[in-house]
Amino acid sequence: MSEQVTAEVAARELGAFLERCREQIAQRWADAPLFRTVFTVSRDEAVEACKAVVDALCEVASSGRLEDVAAPGFDSVREQLGRMAASRAGSGFGPAQIADEAAGLRVAASELLRHESSGPVGREAHEVLLALTVLMGTLRLVIMQTSLNAGEELIARQRLQLLEVATPVISLWEGVVAVPLIGTLDSARSQVVMEALLHAIVEQRARYAILDITGVPTVDSLVAQHLMKTVAAARLMGADCIVSGIRPAIAQTIVHLGIDLSPVLTRGSLADALAYALAQQGVEVSRTVAGANSR
Amino acid sequence: MTSPLPAYEAPVPVLALGDVLLISLQGELHDGTAEQLQQDISRRVAGSAATGVVIDVSGVEIVDSFLGRIIAEIAAAVRLLAARTVLCGMRPAVAITLVELGLTLPGLVTTLDVDRAFDVLRRSDPGRAEEGT
Numbered sequence: 001m002s003e004q005v006t007a008e009v010a011a012r013e014l015g016a017f018l019e020r021c022r023e024q025i026a027q028r029w030a031d032a033p034l035f036r037t038v039f040t041v042s043r044d045e046a047v048e049a050c051k052a053v054v055d056a057l058c059e060v061a062s063s064g065r066l067e068d069v070a071a072p073g074f075d076s077v078r079e080q081l082g083r084m085a086a087s088r089a090g091s092g093f094g095p096a097q098i099a100d101e102a103a104g105l106r107v108a109a110s111e112l113l114r115h116e117s118s119g120p121v122g123r124e125a126h127e128v129l130l131a132l133t134v135l136m137g138t139l140r141l142v143i144m145q146t147s148l149n150a151g152e153e154l155i156a157r158q159r160l161q162l163l164e165v166a167t168p169v170i171s172l173w174e175g176v177v178a179v180p181l182i183g184t185l186d187s188a189r190s191q192v193v194m195e196a197l198l199h200a201i202v203e204q205r206a207r208y209a210i211l212d213i214t215g216v217p218t219v220d221s222l223v224a225q226h227l228m229k230t231v232a233a234a235r236l237m238g239a240d241c242i243v244s245g246i247r248p249a250i251a252q253t254i255v256h257l258g259i260d261l262s263p264v265l266t267r268g269s270l271a272d273a274l275a276y277a278l279a280q281q282g283v284e285v286s287r288t289v290a291g292a293n294s295r
Numbered sequence: 296m297t298s299p300l301p302a303y304e305a306p307v308p309v310l311a312l313g314d315v316l317l318i319s320l321q322g323e324l325h326d327g328t329a330e331q332l333q334q335d336i337s338r339r340v341a342g343s344a345a346t347g348v349v350i351d352v353s354g355v356e357i358v359d360s361f362l363g364r365i366i367a368e369i370a371a372a373v374r375l376l377a378a379r380t381v382l383c384g385m386r387p388a389v390a391i392t393l394v395e396l397g398l399t400l401p402g403l404v405t406t407l408d409v410d411r412a413f414d415v416l417r418r419s420d421p422g423r424a425e426e427g428t
Contacts, residue, residue: 194391195387195391198387198390198391199387201387201407202386202387202407205407205408206407207407229394229395232394232399233387233390233391233393233394234390235399235405236382236385236389236390236393236394236399236400236405237385237387237390237405237407238383238385238405238406238407238408238411239407263401
């Protein structure tokens with residue numbers, strides 16, 4: 001009998017065992033921390049969840065794809081496993097610790113298996129135990145995969161949110177819009193900033209656009225290039241662009257890098273830039289006589 | 296059903312409003328039409344007392360380096376004939392594309408719309424300003 005056939009027989013054998021002992025395994029697993037901490041409402045709920053996992057394992061074992069992480073049998077419980085992993089991760093567990101807990105499930109099942117085949121451990125029983133070990137290893141991988149996927153989704157979502165949140169276009173005055181840039185400027189962000197600014201110029205019929213870089217920690221040649229592009233695009237739309245908030249250290253860096261920002265109008269602070277834009281439009285701001293008695 | 300293509304490329308109309316020529320570009324500009332337009336503008340500016348040319352590109356949604364070059368050439372020719380060119384009504388997407396292509400059209404006056412383009416020409420033309428007062 002070839003090795004492969006033995007493995008297949010063992011897998012089928014394991015599937016039968018899992019189906020037989022579904023109830024017992026589920027009862028034991030429900031006490032394991034991995035399930036207990038997630039389904040806190042009632043133990044019955046945890047048992048139901050365990051049964052679903054056992055059913056999935058049973059299906060995978062019957063199909064003989066013990067080592068296949070992408071086996072269709074896992075699909076039904078993938079979401080549930082992901083929720084469990086996320087809950088454990090939420091209470092401060094790393095992926096490795098979660099995987100260790102998943103490995104703990106194997107002990108309960110293998111104990112039952114050994115108990116069932118009481119007497120001398122035959123060759124067949126040994127094969128089934130081996131199959132169980134492989135299957136639990138795969139389950140561990142699936143749990144780890146789902147938890148990592150959930151993490152990646154979270155990061156992608158947050159990155160998108162950061163793009164939207166971090167680039168507001170503010171209307172400062174009639175015909176004057178400003179973008180306070182905060183954080184590092186990369187190509188993706190500068191693209192978003194440019195689009196938002198240009199649309200604001202059209203919507204608000206702005207003549208002046210202020211790019212405030214007070215919150216930009218470092219300016220290198222790439223960031224300077226993005227700034228120049230934004231300024232050029234705003235000019236093509238018929239708006240004058242003013243860059244404000246260049247800190248002394250950044251001004252020195254720009255000079256040291258030999259970046260020529262001379263085609264860009266710069267002002268020290270956002271207030272100076274606004275004052276310039278107002279003066280250019282012929283708007284005069286003065287203190288009223290009534291304002292003098294405010295203090 | 297496909298949209299009917301014109302049998303010949305219709306020339307871009309050049310409208311005279313006082314001493315300002317108004318050109319409104321719509322859609323794509325073909326090689327032949329562009330050349331025709333350049334000649335038309337030069338002839339009209341030279342043959343009349345036009346002091347300004349307003350090119351409205353609000354109807355242009357797709358831009359390439361060719362159109363950018365044509366506009367720059369028209370502006371250069373108009374400047375030689377002692378008149379000024381104002382480009383107006385550019386869409387955000389078009390502006391971004393031009394900048395990405397590296398065509399920032401330096402030295403060309405740009406405004407948000409036709410109204411402001413006329414404003415700019417009126418303000419910068421001392422002869423007319425005196426007439427108005």
